[in-house]
Structures are given as structure tokens and as C-alpha cells.
Amino acid sequence: MGIIGLDVGGTKTAGILWKDGKIVARTWERTDVTSQETVLSGILATCRNLLGRASSDALRVKGIGLGIAGFIDLEEGVITEAPNLPFKDLPIREILEDELGLPVALDNDANVAALAEAKVGAARGLRHVIHLTLGTGIGGGIVIDGNIYHGARGAAAEIGHMIVKADGPRCNCGARGCLEALASGVALARRVREIAEQGKPSPMLDEYRRQPGNYPASKIAEHARKGDETAVSLLREAGYYLGVGIASLINLFNPEAITLSGGLLGAFSFMEDTMLAAVEENAIAISRRSAKILRGTLGEDAGAMGAALLAESSFGECR
């Protein structure tokens, strides 16, 4: 028996066919965010594609797991809100079950990615794991005793909005000093703009001033590798705040592992020293000793794999 795992984000809808703990087929397409209908038809097309591949392998599919970038009412199977998708109070579980005739399990995309890293990825076999995705924004998931922690209304684990500097810069969420406002791609781009406007010379800032706009973290890393001191110091600063956030997570949850993934890891060699120093400085020693800080091993597959694992645990082992 197989399971379909789907990871639906604002740019990409990725799907896998999962059997005996392995990906046996995969597919992806660009998410068409024009309307609710276009996103849904992309999800259905991805599922039908994988169902077709399963039937040509004489593999029966037991159910579908869906990781989606949004807030989810888990009891009702409804996406209540999704910042990067045109969904509002959409009963997606019922819609997909009616269309496909298969049971559907769903959860937030970062939550299922955390589950995947805890079950089959970097933290394989560990029961208490916190996962952070470091990209344009910062997402995360919390696995306690092997299960995703959801909180009262399914909105827990907004790790990017943990406050790490109370009087810090304004975050997209409206609060000040969130981790995402200090250690994400968006935060780094803002720092490049701020320092460039002060007129400081540096190859990176000169490049920014020639073509101002949304400066990507990958370019900051590129300049850091060439020895641009401003680039290096911005990444070290972001690393420090990441470490402050990780220390708080360690103090709160006493996890066995913190796993990290996302595009920002391309710049991680410049962030790691200050991150670790901030962890050592701020984490409670007994908790720090048991917390491994690991790079995720599942990469882009984490979401779809986690969705498949979620479905597997909801509908029973697939054999």
C-alpha cells in the first residue's frame, strides 16, 4: 500500500508517492495562486498524476497527506487563513476526499517538515525535536514525544515570531524584534538597505546602490566569501539572533535536537560561530548538553515526506 504526500506552498506544489519508508515517485508544479480554484486544481492534478503512476505499478493508495502553508483547523479539516495562498475558511479535506475518494490528513507545511526530520531525517529516532526553516521568512515545527505540537487552535510553533529583541525592528506580523525580523532573508535584505543608505563603502553595498531592491541572502553570502566585511558582519549579526532564539527554544522545550533547513543555510558558515556563542551564553546548561543542533537532511522533500508520514500515522501503517 502506498501513500501520497503533498507539500503545497505559495510557489510550488510538490507531491510524492511513498511506500515502505521510501519515495517511489515524485512530481511538482508551480502553484497557480490566481484563485482558490486554480490552487485546488493544481493539487488535484498532482494527486491524479501520482495515482496514475501508482496504478501502473499496481500499487494501491491508502490515503493522502497534505502539508499546506497556512493556519489549519485540524478538527474540521479547514484552512482558516494562508498568507501566501488565496485560501480563507476552505474545507479542503472534504473537497479532496469527495473528489478523490480517499481519506486526507492535513497539517501546516512547517509542522509536517518537522515531523519528517524527526522521524526519518537528521533527528531520526529522536522524540523531542524542534525544526526551523530559515529562508525569506522563518518557519518551524515542534515535535514533542514524537507528535506535532499544535496548541489550542492549531497555531503553535510560529518560531519566526518568537521575540528575541523586545525593542527590535518591526516584523511583518506587526510586532517588534521577532526572530524573523532579525535573522531571515527579509531581515538581511533590510539591513543591507539600511547600511547602504548610510553611504558606507563596500563592494556589496556599492552593488546594492547601483541596483536597489530586494537583496537576496545568497548574494550577501557570495560577497562574504569574497571577504566583504559588511557582508560578513551582517551574517554574523543574524547568526547571533538565531542563537538567542535557539537558546530560548532549548530552555523552553529541553529538546534532543534542533534541526535547521532552508535557503539561508547557504550562508550558514558565516552565521554558525555567533549562533553557537549565543546558544552557549544563553541556554541552561543541562538542556544545552542534550540538544544537538543539526542540519536537516531531507531538503526540499521534507514537507511532502512529512505529509506522507502524517497520513501513514492517521490511516495506519501502509504495508
Ligand SMILES: [Zn+2]
Ligand atoms: Zn513577527
